[in-house]
Amino acid sequence: MPDLKKYNSKRNFKNTPEPIGKKKRKKSKQLKFVIQHHIARKDHYDLRLEWKGVYVSFAIPKGLSFDTKDKRLAIHVEDHPLSYGSFEGIIPKGEYGGGTVMLFDFGYWSLTEDENVDFEKGPIKFILKGKRLKGTWSLIHMDKNNWLIIKEKDEFVNKINIKDFNTSIKTGRTMDEISDIKNITLTSGEKIIFKKEKISKQEIFEYYKLISKRMMPFLENRLISTVRSPNGIEKFYMKHLNNQSKDLGKKKIKNKHEQSTNYYYFKNENGLLSEVQMNSYEYHIWGSKVTNLKKPDILVFDLDPDEGLSIKKVREGVKDLKKVLDNLNLKSYLKTSGGKGYHIYVPLQMSSFKECEKIAKDITEVLILNYPDKYTTNIRKENRKNKIFIDYFRNKFGATSVCPYSLRLKKKAPISCPISWKELDKIKPDSITIKNIKERLKKKDPWANFFDNL
Numbered sequence: 100m101p102d103l104k105k106y107n108s109k110r111n112f113k114n115t116p117e118p119i120g121k122k123k124r125k126k127s128k129q130l131k132f133v134i135q136h137h138i139a140r141k142d143h144y145d146l147r148l149e150w151k152g153v154y155v156s157f158a159i160p161k162g163l164s165f166d167t168k169d170k171r172l173a174i175h176v177e178d179h180p181l182s183y184g185s186f187e188g189i190i191p192k193g194e195y196g197g198g199t200v201m202l203f204d205f206g207y208w209s210l211t212e213d214e215n216v217d218f219e220k221g222p223i224k225f226i227l228k229g230k231r232l233k234g235t236w237s238l239i240h241m242d243k244n245n246w247l248i249i250k251e252k253d254e255f256v257n258k259i260n261i262k263d264f265n266t267s268i269k270t271g272r273t274m275d276e277i278s279d280i281k282n283i284t285l286t287s288g289e290k291i292i293f294k295k296e297k298i299s300k301q302e303i304f305e306y307y308k309l310i311s312k313r314m315m316p317f318l319e320n321r322l323i324s325t326v327r328s329p330n331g332i333e334k335f336y337m338k339h340l341n342n343q344s345k346d347l348g349k350k351k352i353k354n355k356h357e358q359s360t361n362y363y364y365f366k367n368e369n370g371l372l373s374e375v376q377m378n379s380y381e382y383h384i385w386g387s388k389v390t391n392l393k394k395p396d397i398l399v400f401d402l403d404p405d406e407g408l409s410i411k412k413v414r415e416g417v418k419d420l421k422k423v424l425d426n427l428n429l430k431s432y433l434k435t436s437g438g439k440g441y442h443i444y445v446p447l448q449m450s451s452f453k454e455c456e457k458i459a460k461d462i463t464e465v466l467i468l469n470y471p472d473k474y475t476t477n478i479r480k481e482n483r484k485n486k487i488f489i490d491y492f493r494n495k496f497g498a499t500s501v502c503p504y505s506l507r508l509k510k511k512a513p514i515s516c517p518i519s520w521k522e523l524d525k526i527k528p529d530s531i532t533i534k535n536i537k538e539r540l541k542k543k544d545p546w547a548n549f550f551d552n553l
């Protein structure tokens with residue numbers, strides 16, 4: 100009978116990020132499999148086949164072969180929980196299996212015929228339907244925990260050498276990139292940052308790790324300001340960071356009074372993760388890159404509705420503005436703010452912030468000319484009654500807007516999340532949160548081609 104006692108007894112869950120072993124009770128319609136490339140004391144591939152609520156697991160030193168002449172050793176190891184199927188990362192040195200784990204492949208598997216398979220005796224003939232690996236193999240028992248895994252004849256024979264794949268099927272990272280990330284030691288991961296929602300620092304760190312591939316194109320090499328909140332209660336708006344990471348760059352900027360101060364930017368995702376470790380959870384970006392600091396490439400409109408204005412009116416505002424942009428042949432992208440409004444980004448290479456501000460102002464004025472009772476650029480609250488404030492001031496030199504995919508330090512832990520124009524009527528400005536965003540990530544990235552338009 101499969102069970103997870105051995106799995107749990109081998110691991111100290113205080114020290115390892117691996118999931119605690121719990122058996123799944125409900126029967127699955129389709130059986131899952133996963134292969135993890137694991138560089139520990141020895142380099143090997145772990146093949147895990149779902150069976151009776153757990154993953155029956157084999158460590159295969161040379162990995163699966165597509166050549167029917169190869170007979171490769173497969174060592175039957177302890178059953179793993181199904182939650183292990185999404186694990187990728189670092190098992191700390193000194194812990195059981197200490198090393199790097201990369202998700203190599205996943206999908207479904209099935210037996211070729213007999214349903215009454217015995218994982219103690221074998222033989223087991225099975226078919227994998229993965230993203231990378233497809234076809235039929237057999238597991239033949241030799242002695243003790245030692246089995247042989249052999250490719251069976253089918254149309255996939257000799258099609259693939261698994262050594263040709265050196266990246267994660269889930270995150271696209273190489274082993275080295277995975278190792279780099281986890282070298283950032285997260286401390287106080289258990290600390291709760293969102294009290295009501297019970298969201299810990301660890302959860303926020305994991306979120307940024309997961310989202311970094313999509314977020315970094317907007318975040319890296321742009322000057323930033325962040326919101327730090329070490330305890331989830333107080334907030335500190337940071338422009339001048341005190342984080343000593345090598346993955347963080349600084350740039351001297353002169354203010355009106357000709358005094359210069361240091362501003363910061365991330366060189367890569369490790370910079371971001373090191374800043375999460377410093378308790379920064381919200382990220383705001385400049386409209387230009389440090390490599391071209393005076394020439395912005397993003398035009399931004401922040402639609403901020405008066406309190407009590409209906410969501411219908413807010414959406415109407417977004418559509419009105421899009422129409423103006425469409426008429427100017429400007430391709431625009433929509434994201435939720437995480438608050439009450441939406442943000443529109445336009446990728447556009449401009450020659451100066453003066454030009455950027457002027458374009459934004461002209462567009463906003465066209466909108467107000469057409470609908471004087473619906474929109475305003477007047478910042479005073481009493482002049483914004485029943486109107487939407489179009490904040491184009493974010494296009495000035497030194498101004499920032501909240502970065503796509505940034506978490507917001509607001510109720511329910513919302514994300515400022517890119518959405519497609521079709522989703523405008525379905526998604527509220529604060530309804531995508533750190534709790535539900537994962538579902539969305541399985542779908543196509545609505546902003547995938549953003550910088551192609553430049």
Ligand code: MN
Nearest residue numbers: 137145158196
């Ligand atoms: Mn292993």
